[in-house]
Amino acid sequence: MRDVALVGAGQSPYGEHPDAGIKELFESAYDAMVESVDRGFDADVLDGAYVGSLGVGGYQLGITGASLTSHLGLTGLPVQRVENACASGGFALLDAVHAVGSGASDAVLAGGVEKMLDLSGDRSKYWLGVSGDTEYERLAGMTFAGVYAIAAQRYLHETDAEHEHLSRVAVKNHENGAVNPKAQFQREVSLEKAQGAPEIADPLNLYDACPTTDGAACAMVVPADEAHEYTDDPVYITGFGGGSDHLALHDRDTITSLSAVREAANDAYDRAGRTADDIDFAEVHDCFTIAELLAYEDLGFADRGEGWRLIDEGRTRRDGDLPVNTSGGLKSKGHPLGATGIGQVVEVFDQLRGDAGERQVDGSVALSHNVGGSGGAATVFIYEVDA
Ligand SMILES: CC(C)(COP(=O)(O)OP(=O)(O)OC[C@H]1O[C@@H](n2cnc3c(N)ncnc32)[C@H](O)[C@@H]1OP(=O)(O)O)[C@@H](O)C(=O)NCCC(=O)NCCS
Numbered sequence: 001m002r003d004v005a006l007v008g009a010g011q012s013p014y015g016e017h018p019d020a021g022i023k024e025l026f027e028s029a030y031d032a033m034v035e036s037v038d039r040g041f042d043a044d045v046l047d048g049a050y051v052g053s054l055g056v057g058g059y060q061l062g063i064t065g066a067s068l069t070s071h072l073g074l075t076g077l078p079v080q081r082v083e084n085a086c087a088s089g090g091f092a093l094l095d096a097v098h099a100v101g102s103g104a105s106d107a108v109l110a111g112g113v114e115k116m117l118d119l120s121g122d123r124s125k126y127w128l129g130v131s132g133d134t135e136y137e138r139l140a141g142m143t144f145a146g147v148y149a150i151a152a153q154r155y156l157h158e159t160d161a162e163h164e165h166l167s168r169v170a171v172k173n174h175e176n177g178a179v180n181p182k183a184q185f186q187r188e189v190s191l192e193k194a195q196g197a198p199e200i201a202d203p204l205n206l207y208d209a210c211p212t213t214d215g216a217a218c219a220m221v222v223p224a225d226e227a228h229e230y231t232d233d234p235v236y237i238t239g240f241g242g243g244s245d246h247l248a249l250h251d252r253d254t255i256t257s258l259s260a261v262r263e264a265a266n267d268a269y270d271r272a273g274r275t276a277d278d279i280d281f282a283e284v285h286d287c288f289t290i291a292e293l294l295a296y297e298d299l300g301f302a303d304r305g306e307g308w309r310l311i312d313e314g315r316t317r318r319d320g321d322l323p324v325n326t327s328g329g330l331k332s333k334g335h336p337l338g339a340t341g342i343g344q345v346v347e348v349f350d351q352l353r354g355d356a357g358e359r360q361v362d363g364s365v366a367l368s369h370n371v372g373g374s375g376g377a378a379t380v381f382i383y384e385v386d387a
Helices: 022-036 064-071 088-101 121-129 144-158 163-177 191-195 224-229 259-272 289-298 307-312 337-352
Strands: 004-011 048-052 079-082 108-115 199-201 214-223 235-244 281-283 365-372 377-384
Touching: 004 022, 004 088, 004 224, 004 337, 022 064, 022 108, 022 214, 022 337, 048 064, 048 088, 048 337, 064 079, 064 108, 079 088, 088 108, 088 214, 088 235, 088 337, 088 365, 088 377, 108 337, 121 144, 144 199, 144 289, 163 191, 163 289, 163 307, 214 224, 214 337, 235 259, 235 337, 259 289, 259 365, 259 377, 281 337, 289 307, 289 365, 337 365, 337 377
Parallel strands: 048 079, 048 108, 281 365
Antiparallel strands: 004 214, 004 235, 108 214, 235 377, 365 377
């Protein structure tokens, strides 16, 4: 495969957008991406597009891709919707990397969009549930938060972690979201407030959960050796991997580690010729606070059962040695399901180009981690710029 690079990435503000449909949201992300292609952008070069979307609410479940790209005036190119629940965006990027890396395409749009806040709370919980196991979990009445709560219960049982460590994940991510103008929750939260929030599924409370979100994100992938035609500051995707697993928790060997993530990470590290020690900062899929601790372990940032220590020691804060979720993560920046994997790319792209403003951290090697459902699918990417 040939090497690939990102030459543009942008997103809509995340949050509630009562006056915008999915087309307008996607357009706003596309416009932000176009603006970031600093040597000029010509839409005619695009020869493929992949758009991640679960289709929450069912507004445009068929031919989502073309409905969005035609709204942008892009017709003729092959475009398809990619659906892997909350990892739809990550898999849209994986498809774009495969298309450009294989030589089949020369400039591919990888995007994602979701509009979740038009629905009532009950309807949105129905749509969230469709990404869990159907027979044994959803139809038996399990909520999505309930699935992660079971994993959290087990983690607190198996390790020396306490609920306070989960709350500290929320505190850290809100601290970062507070300085992200595109985040849904631009506010800090105290440890006391995070610990004392109303319970949603024991042991998880409101501050252990990401919100529901409207939002979109777009990125552009081209061959690495053509990247300088588009920008002076390309971001190279040096590692990429995807994985999958049983959906139902009872079918898995363990519920405190996601094998889909381990598979994806192994592939990504191998391709990049990197290890976890080389990663300077990361965006990880903290749909629930427990998921961030599991990510630390599955990505190799910490040994099994020891992820909570990174939080305990403050190592993943913005001023730590391994900043995680400088964007605010899903917890504070928001989680518009199909867009999230590409929204993570936007943060990495801005950070590696020195464009992250108050959130700026040092580093030239970054990672993003996007999980679908409760671990039924996952992607991991490694990004680099010249140090
Ligand atoms: C956590 C959750 C249950 C809260 O839903 P809800 O009870 O309907 O909450 P509402 O939207 O009515 O908001 C109530 C208040 O809580 C706040 N809030 C909502 N979600 C929040 C969150 N995750 N963290 C902090 N505050 C939150 C709202 O801003 C609102 O505050 P206000 O009263 O000051 O305006 C819901 O956001 C949820 O299901 N999140 C998980 C989404 C998910 O599973 N995604 C897929 C994961 S892979």
